[in-house]
Amino acid sequence: MxxxxxxxxxxxxxxxxxxxxxxxxxxxxxxxxxxxxxxxxxxxxxxxxxxxxxxxxxxxxxxxxxxxxxxxxxxxxxxxxxxxxxxxxxxxxxxxxSESTQITVAVPVVFENEEECPGLRRGGVLNIVRHEVEVVCRADAIPHALMANLAELEIGDSIHISMIGLPDGVVPTIADRDFTVATIAAPTVVRDEALEAAAAEGEEVEEGEEDIAAEGEEGAKAEGEEGAAAEGEEKGDSKGGGKGA
CATH class of the missing domain: 2.40.240.10 (Ribosomal Protein L25; Chain P)
Structure with missing residues (x-):
């Protein structure tokens, strides 16, 4: 019960x-x-x-x-x-x-024996595809959790619903395939994603620095031209004043 x-x-x-x-x-x-x-x-x-x-x-x-x-x-x-x-x-x-009521309910998946998983010990990553599995069962027979055993799983292995021991009378609503619940992913996948993110961020920084440098050069050039023009006007005014005197 x-x-x-x-x-x-x-x-x-x-x-x-x-x-x-x-x-x-x-x-x-x-x-x-x-x-x-x-x-x-x-x-x-x-x-x-x-x-x-x-x-x-x-x-x-x-x-x-x-x-x-x-x-x-x-x-x-x-x-x-x-x-x-x-x-x-x-x-x-x-x-x-009632006890005879058939009900559809989402049951959480609990992953056990992580310390006995060689794939995780070698640096693999537990990639959870489904945190819950929807099942049909009697109302008085709802499991509190579905236990997924990670022991002896290597990098690249997957846990399918057929590998999880379902209680009698508990049936997944997805019945047309042996769907994946989780995988043990290689650590290089995580590292590659991190490297790609870092590279993309680096490109954005370099582009930003180039924009700043170009803007600085344009500003310096414009400032130099304005300074030269102002200096020329001052010299012209100085010469004109001398003649008047």
């Missing part, structure tokens, strides 16, 4: 932005329970309890029992809306589920 979290909620009688703002002013978080061929229920959540669960891993892959005025509702979190500035939760969507 999968682990089950618990939250305490209260029913609310008004929906809409104004009602949601009022709930947040009271220190609670507005939420909704939907699905299961039943009418949606709008609720408000205990803020501290929600924050505790959000701080843990697996919030979207762990079932939750919501105690709503003494009645338990088995749900799975599907979405959390956050404030764009404070990053505080503003609203939560929960899907009502």
């Amino acid at each position: 999968a682990d089950v979290n618990s939250l305490i909620a209260r029913a609310r009688d008004r929906a809409g932005k104004g009602a949601a703002r009022a709930i947040r002013r009271e220190g609670s978080i507005p939420a909704v329970i939907y699905g299961g061929k039943e009418s949606p229920i709008i609720i408000s959540l205990d803020t501290k309890g929600l924050h505790r669960q959000l701080a843990q891993t697996g919030f979207f892959t762990t079932l939750t029992d919501i105690d709503l005025d003494g009645t338990a509702h088995r749900v799975l979190a599907r979405d959390v809306q956050y404030h764009p500035v404070t990053d505080q939760p503003m609203h939560v969507d929960f899907l009502r589920v």
Whole structure:
């Protein structure tokens, strides 16, 4: 049986932005329970309890029992809306589920045994293609994580979904190919990219220095011509003054 979290909620009688703002002013978080061929229920959540669960891993892959005025509702979190500035939760969507509910969910990939990976010990780099894998399974059989074993992988090796042991009844939504989850990339790839970036930056600096030098030469030339012209005018004025005297 999968682990089950618990939250305490209260029913609310008004929906809409104004009602949601009022709930947040009271220190609670507005939420909704939907699905299961039943009418949606709008609720408000205990803020501290929600924050505790959000701080843990697996919030979207762990079932939750919501105690709503003494009645338990088995749900799975599907979405959390956050404030764009404070990053505080503003609203939560929960899907009502049962043990037989088939659900599509993104499960995080955890890479283990890095210290036993010869490719990484030789300077290779773990290039993660998919941090999560979307799977279909029963609601009570959602894995908290998919474990990818890096032991014995060499530089140039790849980890495909077929190399990850999926629990019974858990099937990837991508079923037409053995897709790549991660690779052990050669360190030269990283160095080459760094060298190319440095070379490009160097070219920009050289072009900038050439522009500055050319601008300086043009400025000096223009200044010299203006100085010569001014000097010629001063000499002409001096000669004219002498004749007048």
